[in-house]
Amino acid sequence: MPRVLQSPDASARDGILAGAPYILEDHRKNENLLPIIRDQLKTAIRNNRFIDHYFSRQSVDVDKIGRLEDVPYIPVQMFKHFDLRTCPEGEVAKILQSSGTTGGSPSRIPLDKSTTLNQIKALKSILEDYLGKNRKIFLVIDHEGINKPEMAFSARTAGVRGLSIYAKKTFYLLREENGTLTLNMPVIRDLIENYAHEDVYAFGFTYIIWTVFYELLKKEGIRFSFDKFVLFHGGGWKKMKDLAVSKETFSATIAGLFGAVPENILDFYGMAEQTGIIFVDCPHGNKHVPAFSQVIIRDPFTLEPCEPGKPGLIEVMSILADSYYDQAVLTEDLGMLVGVDDCPCGRKGRYFRFVARVEKAEIRGCGDTFRELH
Structure with a gap:
């Protein structure tokens, strides 16, 4: 050859x-x-x-x-x-779609193998700078269904798959039941009982974390206490502004849920059209x-x-x-x-x-x- x-x-x-x-x-x-x-x-x-x-x-x-x-x-x-x-056209392996929140129709981003590999390398490089080299427990503040192969490959899916690079074990903290997101209580109990002393990082979309996850935990009176915890979150700040929730309020409140410091609640800016690159606080x-x-x-x-x-x-x-x-x-x-x-x-x-x-x-x-x- x-x-x-x-x-x-x-x-x-x-x-x-x-x-x-x-x-x-x-x-x-x-x-x-x-x-x-x-x-x-x-x-x-x-x-x-x-x-x-x-x-x-x-x-x-x-x-x-x-x-x-x-x-x-x-x-x-x-x-x-x-x-x-x-x-x-024959080299396109998958099509990534944006959420389509602006104007209703989604962006369509064609990905071939080399582009996907470059995106993985880039994201790994960024995460390593913030997390170090060792694999950690990965918490997804979303439901497992968004990562199923038969689901459309969306920015939400790409976020979970991309940030899972450093996962030695992955837990999904929410469940979807008849179109409604609820707490994944078996997983949450397992984390509280068995993983408090692990090195943990998490990912979720800002608006979902605040309006769904935080509200459900508050209602149940649940808090975590991890020795080492970092959260990456992004998106939804227009809706958060409508709710009059500042970045500082979000960081302090969510840090309290996980037993973390606000400095480890890391907002990032990213977009489907530039997958592989996140601009992290x-x-x-x-x-x-x-x-x-x-x-x-x-x-x-x-x-x-x-x-x-x-x-x-x-x-x-x-x-x-x-x-x-x-x-x-x-x-x-x-x-x-x-x-x-x-x-x-x-x-x-x-x-x-x-x-x-x-x-x-x-x-x-x-x-x-x-x-x-x-």
Whole structure:
């Protein structure tokens, strides 16, 4: 069998994924990412007529892109309306669907084997930085049915599967009965009686943890007491704001449920279109950008990059995907760049904070540009 040689961008990407995620200063990271992304853009243009036309209409010469801020971004809602696949159709192993909370229709993200593997490596790298190398007891604050093979592969499913990388044993803390979520009491009793002294980490969606899990435990008067506990949670902050629940209140309250400290209740920002990358809070409340990604905050009116301290639209960049366009995605979320390379936690690179969702965000004209094919 002939030997298959890696492309230069794949080899460079493997090197980045093999390294620690938060040790590179921002300018070094940008130097590493730009040539990889340029090569990926050329592949995307060759393999996808929508992307080809999008770049053509903007008169983009990929070889002349001199900084990450100049890479053409795709508004996230384009995943709802267009096929952004950049690999042969026969290589798509599964389709990830977003929750579809914005505008009703879900995004569809095609994943091939190499993209999935890259996403697993990236997430493992991030989790290792926060959890260490040893496997731990994993608690899922959801029901087991979301992870069944016959279920649609959703962002909720991807979250559970992704964060299970470090699990030596997994427990689901909720059950679904006739469409209603209830406590999985046999599991909860087992945890309280037999696992208090284990090293434990957990995952759940913020809104489900607060409105379902917390309320059920409060009603039953149940609390855990783990020696070592870390919770990763994300999503649902618009609904939490509607409930007048702050991030600080959430962290303190949920920490009390598990016998943990609020600093170990880690909010993260992530999205289905960038699976494999989560931006996790450090002890100082800042979300850090790993070596295989970049974040740009753009002014909502001019779309120019914002200086630290000024809120704007969050753009997320990645080198993980071979099967779809994830090199530059403009979200419908507001964030604020806090600083670069100087967070007190010691992690290098850019760090930011999530501010809010944007109601009915639309980057006008992009959909038309995609539709007007040659």
